[in-house]
Amino acid sequence: MPGVLQSPITSTDAYRYVWDGRVQLAGHSPYRYVPLDDALAGLRDPVLFPGLSPEQRSGVSGIPEDPAQLPVDDARTRINRPGVPTIYPPVAEAYFAAVALFTPWSAGTLGLQIAAALIAIALAWLLAVQSPRAGALWGWSPIVALEAGNAAHVDVLAALLITAAVVTAARRPRLAAALLGAAGSVKLLPLLLLPAFRTSRPVVALGTFIATYLPHLLAVGTLVLGFLPGYLNQEGFDDGSSRSAILALLLPPEARQLTAAALAVVAAALAFHRARRDPIALTCCWLYGAALLIATPTYPWYGLPLIALAALAGRPEWIAVPIASYLAYASFGHDTRQGLIYLAAAVIVVTVTTLRHRFVAESGLTGHPLPTNTGGRDETHRPRDLGRTR
Numbered sequence: 001m002p003g004v005l006q007s008p009i010t011s012t013d014a015y016r017y018v019w020d021g022r023v024q025l026a027g028h029s030p031y032r033y034v035p036l037d038d039a040l041a042g043l044r045d046p047v048l049f050p051g052l053s054p055e056q057r058s059g060v061s062g063i064p065e066d067p068a069q070l071p072v073d074d075a076r077t078r079i080n081r082p083g084v085p086t087i088y089p090p091v092a093e094a095y096f097a098a099v100a101l102f103t104p105w106s107a108g109t110l111g112l113q114i115a116a117a118l119i120a121i122a123l124a125w126l127l128a129v130q131s132p133r134a135g136a137l138w139g140w141s142p143i144v145a146l147e148a149g150n151a152a153h154v155d156v157l158a159a160l161l162i163t164a165a166v167v168t169a170a171r172r173p174r175l176a177a178a179l180l181g182a183a184g185s186v187k188l189l190p191l192l193l194l195p196a197f198r199t200s201r202p203v204v205a206l207g208t209f210i211a212t213y214l215p216h217l218l219a220v221g222t223l224v225l226g227f228l229p230g231y232l233n234q235e236g237f238d239d240g241s242s243r244s245a246i247l248a249l250l251l252p253p254e255a256r257q258l259t260a261a262a263l264a265v266v267a268a269a270l271a272f273h274r275a276r277r278d279p280i281a282l283t284c285c286w287l288y289g290a291a292l293l294i295a296t297p298t299y300p301w302y303g304l305p306l307i308a309l310a311a312l313a314g315r316p317e318w319i320a321v322p323i324a325s326y327l328a329y330a331s332f333g334h335d336t337r338q339g340l341i342y343l344a345a346a347v348i349v350v351t352v353t354t355l356r357h358r359f360v361a362e363s364g365l366t367g368h369p370l371p372t373n374t375g376g377r378d379e380t381h382r383p384r385d386l387g388r389t390r
Contacts, residue, residue: 003150004113010300010329014109014152015048015078020086020093021100030093031216031223034067035082036060036074047108051076063223067230084227090212091185092154112152120148123160127311130167137311143300143322144307153301158186159308162193162284166312169197169280177201181208183305190305192264192291195272196283245296245328245339246346260294267291285313289349292321296342298332300325317352320345 008014020030022043033040035048036058044054052058060083064070067084074082086093096112103111120138128135138144148156161183169176180197181204183190191209194202216224247256271287288306303322310318324345328338 003145004110004117006150008109008113008151010146010151011153012073012078012080013154013301014112016080016086017088017096017112017152017154018100018103018109019043019048019079020088021096021098021103022105024093024097025100029216029220029223030086030088031220031226032063032085034060034063034085035077035079037062045105047106048079049077067227072234081227081231084230085223086226087228087231088154088226089185089188090216091182092157092187093216095154095157095186109152113149116152116154116156117149119156119160120144123156123163123308126160126163126167127308130312131314134311134314137316137319138308141307141319143303143319143326147301147304151301153304155187155301155304158183158190159305161186162190162305163308163312165197166281166284166309173201174204177204178208181205182212184209185212189288189291189302192268193284193287195268196275196280196287198272198275243295243297245335246293246342247339248335249339249343263294264291267294279313281309281313282315285309285315285318289318289321292325293342293346293349296325296328296338298325298328298338300329315353317349320348 003009016035019035023030023033023040026040026043028040036052037060038057039061041054041056041058044052046053058076063085064083070081070083072081076082088096095115099111099115124135124139127138144156147153161179165176165179165183168179177197180190180193180202184205185208191205194205197205213224244256244260247259251259267287267290271283275283285306288309292302292306300322303319303325306322307319310316321342324341327341331337331341
């Protein structure tokens with residue numbers, strides 16, 4: 001996959017992945033220590049810490065009282081937010097440790113880039129089994145090449161687990177629920193899809209998610225939350241100050257927060273209501289996409305699961321959302337411009353969806369159920385089915 005041999009371009013997240021994996025292999029918890037902590041000085045190398053050798057002291061010991069106020073970057077290291085503990089959930093941490101086990105320190109992010117590329121290829125195969133068009137839509141996406149192959153974002157692992165959950169939901173609902181719970185323990189966003197899995201034992205998904213946290217909870221207690229609360233504060237999720245860019249075009253921060261929450265509840269309720277009649281891939285696609293349009297994160301890699309779901313559901317118009325996130329990412333600090341960019345993506349999705357429904361209504365056609373929403377094998381292509389009406 002192009003970009004594997006190039007250092008990450010769009011973010012420095014992969015350096016944190018490398019560090020978290022290395023810390024775990026050394027027998028420490030990334031939830032207990034921050035990267036700059038002198039207690040872990042022996043784990044430093046020139047790739048991750050070009051300005052700080054193991055013999056030098058950083059002056060940092062323990063977790064700061066108010067980590068949310070610390071700067072994002074430090075010139076002594078390539079790791080972002082080096083003064084705070086990790087924000088990543090346990091399955092993501094297990095993945096980082098597994099990759100670190102086979103990656104020499106001198107290789108830097110290369111091991112993670114290769115692993116992410118292999119996951120992207122595996123996901124392309126899984127999608128192609130369902131539909132060659134779906135596999136091609138994912139496999140030929142420049143966003144996948146950039147954010148998985150180059151930046152090695154862990155979101156590609158979440159995308160694989162979500163897709164596997166959707167594919168197995170009809171035949172093996174408990175397995176599907178466990179996969180969804182594991183995806184939520186990679187990135188929390190997949191848990192938003194629980195309403196779409198109403199017939200696939202969502203309790204199992206939540207149980208799986210909670211179970212992944214138990215070992216860490218026993219080891220470090222409430223520190224298992226890491227920097228997640230501070231991250232949400234810095235990113236504006238707690239007061240709506242720098243999120244919900246579409247709503248920001250009309251509403252003040254306080255009203256945006258309440259309106260976004262209300263829209264999220266409505267979307268979840270609608271997904272729960274339609275889960276019995278619509279293909280699960282379709283429900284997951286628009287539910288995940290709606291969540292991104294409501295929150296409008298400016299990180300393109302958040303859209304990797306949406307690209308996979310759009311390919312699986314046959315709804316390529318939703319790829320407008322991760323494309324919009326690139327333009328919003330480049331427009332950081334220009335709130336109105338970001339809102340208009342995401343609004344344009346929403347208009348594209350609504351317009352294409354409306355035109356599709358109108359075409360189906362006027363032609364008298366009905367959409368075929370997606371293979372991932374049926375319990376039996378699709379055999380309509382077999383020679384004995386020619387000329388028969390089902």
